[in-house]
Amino acid sequence: MSPSSLSRLSGSPAEQPADGGAPRHVAIIMDGNGRWAAARGLPRLEGHRRGVEALRRAVRSAYDLGVRYLTLYSFSSENWTRPAEEVSDLLNLLRLFIRRDLTDLHRENVRVRVIGEREGLPRDIAKLLDDAESLTRANTGLNLVVAFNYGGRQEIVSAVRRIATAVQEGRLDPAAIDVASISDHLDTADMPDPDLVIRTSGELRLSNFLLWQSAYAEFVFLPRFWPDFDRADFEEAIASFRSRQRRYGGRAARAGA
């Protein structure tokens, strides 16, 4: 993160505001970079560049608003099917983001985690992701979870394979497989499920994002394109979240009931 961006974070981690009812885990589908650029007659790359700026703003807002986990859908398993030039632009933006912002993130006590398939990634990208995780492993502030080469179905397939192997090797009794054991084999094993999933750009779908983990998440769909996403949008989404009654399949508590 550039000095001008994270230096504007309010207070040190120790002075972070109490959460005030903020969702513990917010996950965002950052959609609409291409349409944002097209609407201005700009190349898609410019939309993605502005998308990275919006990403920096989102990290700052999450930190200020007391969110503990922020998961950002940066590159899906399906994004490889885009034209080679766009894939290369997105990979370059990730390289730039980590090289420029990692030191600041670390200084701000942010712990970077990466979910998604690491195998088959360009070697330098895999190393950057590993380095970002190792450098920040002991940090105790915001958890910034970068979903890169991530697909919810693929993640579940990998989990099922590992569980099947454990059964085959006699380490696990099939009757003992439950919700927790599946959660424990996902990339997000030690993280809380998302409380709030935000998607920008007006599309109303999940696009293979955190399929298992979002079972009881609240959803907020915003019409704005991702490069325009700002602090006010983040606050609006959280206000909407706070107005919801989460029942997890149970019944609403009634006074005197």
Ligand code: FPP
């Ligand atoms: C959707 O825009 C966005 C993505 C493909 C992923 C998000 C990417 C960024 C925020 C920039 C890159 C950042 C990193 C760190 C890799 P879209 O192209 O699908 O927009 P469209 O639906 O309007 O075409």
